[in-house]
Every structure is written in structure tokens, then in C-alpha cells.
Amino acid sequence: MLYTLGVVIFALALVISIALHEVGHMAFAKKFGGKVTQYFVGFGPTVWSTQVGETEYGLKAIPLGGFVKIVGMLPPGADDLAKPAGVDEHGQPVHRIRRSNTGMFTQLVSDARAAEWELISPEDEPRLFYRMAWWKKVTVMAAGPAVNIAIAFAIFLPLFATYGNTADVRIDPVVADVSACVVPASENARVCTPDDPIAPARAAGIEVGDEILSFNGAPADDWEALQRVIRDNSDGRAEIVVRRDGEELTLTTNTTVTARPTGEGAEVEQVGFLGVTPTASPQTGGLLYTVEEMGAMTVRTAEALVDLPVKVWGVAKAIVGLEERDPMGPVSIVGGGRLAGETVSHEVIDWADKGAFLLMLIAGFNFFIGVFNFVPLLPLDGGHIAGALYEAVRRGWAKLFRRPDPGYFDVAKLLPVAYVVGVSLLVMGVVLIVGDFVVPVRLAG
Template identity: 60%
Template sequence: MTAVYYTLGVVIFFVAILASIGLHEFGHMIPAKKFGGKVTQWFIGFGPTVWSKQIGETEYGLKAIPLGGYVKIVGMLPPGAEQLDEDRDHPIFDEDGERVIRLRRSNTGLFAQMVSDARAAEWEHVKAGDEDRLFYRMAWWKKVIVMAGGPTVNLLIAFFLFWGVFSTIGYVERVDTRPVVDEVIPCIVPADEDGRACTAAELRENPTPARVAGLEPGDRFVSFNGEPVSDWEEIRSAIRGNGSEPATLGIERDGEVRQVEVVTEVTPRPLDADNPGELTPVGFLGVMPVQNEVYATGGPLYTTDFMAESTAHVVVAIGKLPVSVWNVGQALVGLEERDPNGPVSVVGGGRIAGEIASSDEFVVSEKAASLAMAIATFNLFIGLFNFIPLLPLDGGHIASALWEAVRRGVARLRGRPDPGYVDAARLLPVAYVVASGLLVMGVVLILADIFVPVELPF
């Protein structure tokens, strides 16, 4: 059954991501059509077409490589200045439907040729009667709505998934730590290696004071050196302040209170959870306390606060993405360990979903909540990432539309001629560089998720 649950988790995750991609593209297509634009294609994936269906003027379908999607909005790139007259609004076709604007097929320079080829390919889709339906001729605010529609849909998907989890399963409001032993740590290891298995030599030569004293899971602390203790903070403070001195622990085991003699040992430990790298020598016993998570349910206001906080973290992660992917590449070639908190691809997300679904550590409701949170997090990342103001991302088109509004507004205020539409084609060399970088990062993450996957802590 484990393999069945694993497969089910992977399938649910990938179907949800593909549905998110499709909805993202609908977020572009629907407002484009509402504003009179011509949309000829809506596809999930890239490469050869697996299936398609023509509905009206739009072809809907699936491609062989399900790693993205696109909609084809006719007229994304305007003709170049050499094809337009001074009023920037030259007719495209004459009265007989013959094309008036003739695009250059050859240019000097690599980038100029790229721009020319892209412009020519774009205008192959423009037919007689499309003149007033071209994307580049839309008002700037309409362009912003069309291009922002896709990533906004991803953010809405994330919001409603988070809200669904918080309003049903709930969220961890606080963690109650009890003065009860949950685990006895067998040996003393450096703070940055906490959690790893002890070697035979360490068990023999460097056992923890708790192991030497014979403490057991379930022991409840009731006193320290004769002073009563009632919560974990009290016992932890007493242990840390004891240094390497002897101490008498009062513990309750099987309903009986007994005294246990120990000698705590000084070892560098982090005192601030927010600064785990800052170590301070303190007394150390070697036990993990019982922790109980207290859940509460939340509505749209809590979800909004959570989304705002998560957005801040994602923006920071996006800024560090090139460095993070470089570190993943280092792990891929064996130069360092894979960071469990680093970025993963859709392949890695699928593996994580499968491991959650097949794990015995969670009940069904917890598995459903974890999968929903994973899908929501991917949508949050995809939505915010697409707002980066660089072509070919949606944010690049939004930035172009806003720049067009600024240019025209300034010209109007100064009484100067209308500067016309912003020519996004001139930024295509940048788009090619960005797209190449995204492709390389995607390949690195996918290979790493196959050969050195993130290890989950269960």
C-alpha cells in the first residue's frame, strides 16, 4: 500500500500543479478576450502537441512536456519604427486585405536579427480585420490587467488553499513544552550536528549526563537541587546555570518520586532560536522534552496575515535564488550536502508529496493538509516569481505597459508628440538571456531532485 499512496500523492500534486498552470493561463486569456484581444492558443506544456481542440478562434490543448504553459495573444510585438509613419498608427492592411506593413527579413547584428525574426514570426498571426484586436494597441491599463491576471490567479489559489487548511485542520497557535522527558540523547555532539546518530566511540567515551544517570522517556521533572519546578523553562534554566557541577534531580516515574544524581556538563549551545549559530557555553543534561502543539482555526484575516509574512520570505528566497541554485549544483556534483530548506523543482515537489502521502507519521487529514500547503506554496512562489519585471516573465510586460503610460503622460504634460507604444521587441535579447538562465536553473534543480533529493525529517 505504501507504493500506492506514494503514487497517489505524486499524481495529486502534479495534477494540481498542471491545473494551476492552466488557471494561470486563463487568468491571461479571459481579460484579453474581454478587452477585445484575439487569443488563438491556450496550451499546458511545451513541445509536440498531445491533444488539442478548436473552440471558436482559440485552440485548447496539451503539450508533451508539462513544465509550463502559454496563451497566444495576437499582436504582442508592434512593428518596428521603420515600418510605421510619424503618427505611429500606420494601417496594416489595405482595402483589399493586402498587407501594407512589410517587416524586414534580414538585419545586421545578432540581436537585431533576433528582434527582426521575432517580430516577423509574431506578425504572421495577424490577419485582415485584426487591426483593432492587437495586444500592443490596448490601453496600458488593459495590458497590465491582462498580464497580471495570470500570476494573480496563482496568488488566489494559494490564498484559498491556505484558508481551507487553516479553517478546517487549523494552524499551530503555540507549542506547549512539558517538563517530561520525551527522548534521552545518547551522546554529546556539537550543536551544529544535533540529531545525527552517535558513533560507537562517542557512546562509549562521551555519553550525555542524562544517559549516565539513567533517565528514561516519560520521567517528569519535579525538582532541581531541592527547588520545585513546574514547567520546562524552569528546569532548562536550572540545568544551564548549573555548569559542570553535581545536581540532584527530583523526577516522577511510574507514579513514584525519586532522586537522581547527575553531573551536568558545560557545552556550547545556541540560546536564541533565531540565531542558531551564536553559541554560549552552558550546562547540558541531554534530554528532549515532550512538546504538544496547540491548534487554532483561522479565517481570511489570519490567512491574509500569513500570506503577507510568507510573501516576505518568498521575496527574499527569490532574491537569493541564483546563489541557492548554485549551492544545489554543488550538492549535485558531491561538493556539499543538499540544504533541506533550499529550492526544489516540480519533480522535487512531487517526491515530497509522495513521501508525505505514504508516511505512517501522519493521519489522512494531516496528509491532505500537507499536500494542500505544498500546492499552495508552489502557487505563491509561481505567482510572485512571475511578477519579476523582466521579460519573458509577466512582470516584464507589466513593466513595459507602465513605462508606456509614464512616457505618454510626460509627453502630454509637456505638450510633446505622443511617443507611441513601447516596443517590447527591443528587450528580447534580455528575455533570451533571462530565459536561458531560468532553463539552466530548472535543469539543475530537476537533476538534483532526481539524484540528490531533499531528505524529509521522518
């Protein structure tokens, strides 16, 4: 039941986020006089819909996205612009788009353009999206992903200010846990047995809450420095100064040598081992801290997007058993739902930590969706934004040098790119979803 609850919460949050993303597009399109004929959450067969004014609102069977239909996204071709079919009552040209059958990509562009214009009536001409000023088109298309980033910000801000940022953790040399025995790194989840040697920290009398001040005379200014001197000590004598209840105590023991991970990979080395776990405290901060962290997230997300095809290829190889799946790699919404379910149903994690993790997961997905949609490639929102900006530069340049107005930028010419990108995204999405079923990323611990 708890697992299902976590999945439902995550799924519902994403559906709401998608709905609000599309509201962003629709609200500004209508504000600028555009005609929005459809607003749907999901894809596939229609489950429910209702007509309100000129807009049909509804839900589709597959809640993996959404869309708004803004009339006139694709302008007519150059030949059609040159030869209007007539004029409307305001004297504006009315265009009718013909289909072409010369060349595969030409056919695709022509068919898409014709489908776009089939339901456009003469009175719609002044309200067509492509006729909007470039800055209005940028605003309409940016409003959707901006909503997702705003949702992420609205979650991150109070979370960072109270609970803290779990992705920015400060580790202090204050003892949070003392190992009872020395267990091999490969078996660190099991309990101690009578055959396991007692941990050096337990033998020395170190207790939870002790602040380690020095180790063999070396100041324990931070956990990384303390960890280095412990590991370098091998099985030598250890003199440890701790502060307990305001009093400094000197404790002695001998560290032991055992295999421990030395980095982010699976590599292990024989190093000195004491048997203490430090205190990890998420960093807290307000408005400026949140803005700085989201700026850093933007950089990390951009870097991750560059590596995304390689990472997805790694997931594909993990599916067929050629390599282990990277636990820090990308996951689909199926993987996100699984992590949410495992978190809520975890018996050890307390409810405050469960709530914080769920909020971080929801905010993280929203942030990624927002940044991803700004990528300047069709069919993403960023592709339309890039086209509008190019139109502004081109027309501004012509005006500056008193050249003829080059007119609206024809986004339809980029549709072949959109098809390639769309198919690529579909394939990567399917690989990630299959990977999340076959070789899922699981909650640590």
C-alpha cells in the same frame, strides 16, 4: 502505491494550477477584445487539441508549463509604423514586418517581430494586444500569477483556520514525549540499547502531558527559556515543578551532559540534557491572519529570489560532491513530487498531518509561482506589466507637458534581456531537477 499516490496528487494539482494560470490570461484578453488563437497546457509535441471558435485548446507532451497565444504582443518597429503597407476597411494602418540581418540582437528582435506578424490579418489590427490601453495590458498579464496567488489563498485560509500554520508553530513547555535513554545526537533515529544511560526526565518520573512550570526555581514561561536553563545546568541537580491533572508536583533528577545541536547548522556543543520534547502547536487564524502571513511570505519569497542564483550554485556543488545540499534550499517540481510521495507513504505521520503537508506544499508552490511571475523581467509576466506601466508613465508625462505622444512601448526591444533571463532560468531549472535526482531533499525523520 502510497508514494505514487502522493506524486500523482502533487503533479495533478500543479497541472491544474498551470491551466488556471493560463485561463486568467486568456479570460481577460478575450474580455478586452483581444484575439487568443491558442491555449495549451504543457510544452513540446501536441498530444491533443480541438478548435473552438478562433481558439485552439490542447495539451502538450511535457506538462511543465503552459501558454496562451495572444495576437499582437509585439508592436511593429518604428520604421514600419512610419511606413504602413496600407489601410484596412476602417481606415486603420496595416503593417507588414520585414526581416533584418544586421547584428545578432537586431536579428533576434527582427525575427521575433516578423514571426509575431506573419499570421496577423488586416481585420486583426484593432484587436492587437499592444494596442490595448495600458491598464488592460497590466490586467491581462497580472491575471495569470494572480490566479496562482488566489489558489494559495484559497488553500491557506481554511487550513490556517482549522489545522493551523505549520510554518508558524508555537512551542509550549508541555511534555509531548519523554526520551527513554540518552542517545548521541548523530544517532537520534535509533532505538535505545541496554548500554545507553536512562534519560534524566525518565528517571525523574516526568510523563507525557506534564506542564513544566519551573526548573531549579526559574519559571518556564516558554520553551526557549526552559531549554536555555536546562542546557546551562550541565550535569547538576535539577528540581522540576510540573502540573499533572491539575496538581503541582516537584520532581528531582540530575541532568547529564551530551552533544546537542545549538542552532540551525551542524554545529554541536556539550550541554545539559533532560530528555523531554515540548508540544508544538501550529498557530491558527482567520482572514486577517492569513493575509498577514501571506504578506510575510511575500517578503521571504522576494528575499529568496535575490539569493536564488547562489542557492542553485550550492545545489550544483552538492551534485558533484563538493558540499552537502541545504535541506532548506530550493527544489524543483521533481523535488516537490518526491516530498509529496515520501509524506503520503510515511508510516509514522497520520493522515491529517499528511493532508495538511500536501496542501501546504501545493499552496506554497502556487504562491511562489505567482510571486515569481511578477518579477519585472521578460519573459515573465512581470516584464510585460513593467512595459505597460512604463508606457503609461511616458505617455502621461508627454500629455501633461503637451508634448507629442511617444506611442506604444516597444517590448520587442527587451527581447535580448528576455533571452538571457530565459536561458538562465532554464539552466537553474535543469540544475535543480538534476539535484533532486542525485542529492534529493528528503522528508525529515
